[in-house]
Amino acid sequence: MACVVLFAVLVLTVVWQVFARQVLNSPSAWTSELAQYLFVWLGLFGAALVFAERGHIAVDFVVRKLPTTLEKATALFVQLAIVAFSALVLVWGGFRVAEKSWGQALTGLPATVGPLYLVMPITGIIIIFYAIYHSLAVIRGDEEPIADTEPDVV
Structure with a gap:
């Protein structure tokens, strides 16, 4: 939801800028200036969202050939x-x-820079939460050690 709101505000800001x-x-x-900060926030929240959904890019062709135990250990090491x-x-x-x-x-906005930089620790905490969540799911056997990155064929 945060990504949708940030993207909508970014689009409105840029449309107003052009108009x-x-x-x-x-x-x-x-x-x-607002568009720059919105873009950064959108990028960081988007990265946290993709990480939470295990949609990030992974070069895993070597890891997939390992025995299951080593595959799990590698996945846990990566999460760590x-x-x-x-x-x-x-x-x-x-x-x-x-x-x-x-x-x-800030020169163009009635705000200070510090609160705008809080996006880093916020998204960092989200990523840490999901890294621990995915690690525990791999240990329990609820998730594959390496996310399925193969495209779905219809």
């Missing part, structure tokens, strides 16, 4: 690496960046 520039001959100063990356870069790094820029004013 104001081309039709009204008076470009809006705030639309460009994703948790480490998300915790270090997105959550910890995102909080540090947000904290350092909390009072920094």
Whole structure:
């Protein structure tokens, strides 16, 4: 739902930007900056959504040839690496960046930069949650160790 709302607001912002520039001959100063931040938020929330649905790209042709035990171990190692990356870069790094820029004013919007950077820890926490969820599902045997990336043939 967040991705749909962000995309809709992004489209409306860009449409207004083009309309104001081309039709009204008076470009809006705030639309460009808002569109940039909306695009970043949409990208990060979209990445978290794709990760949650196990729709990310995986080069897994070697792993699929391994015995089931090694395939599970590899999948768990990958999930652990994703948790480490998300915790270090997105959550910890995102909080540090947000904290350092909390009072920094934006030129085109009546806001500060810090709250806009909170998208990093938010999506990092979502990714960590789903990495743990998928790891537990693989351990229980509820999910395949490697997501099915083959296209469905009708």
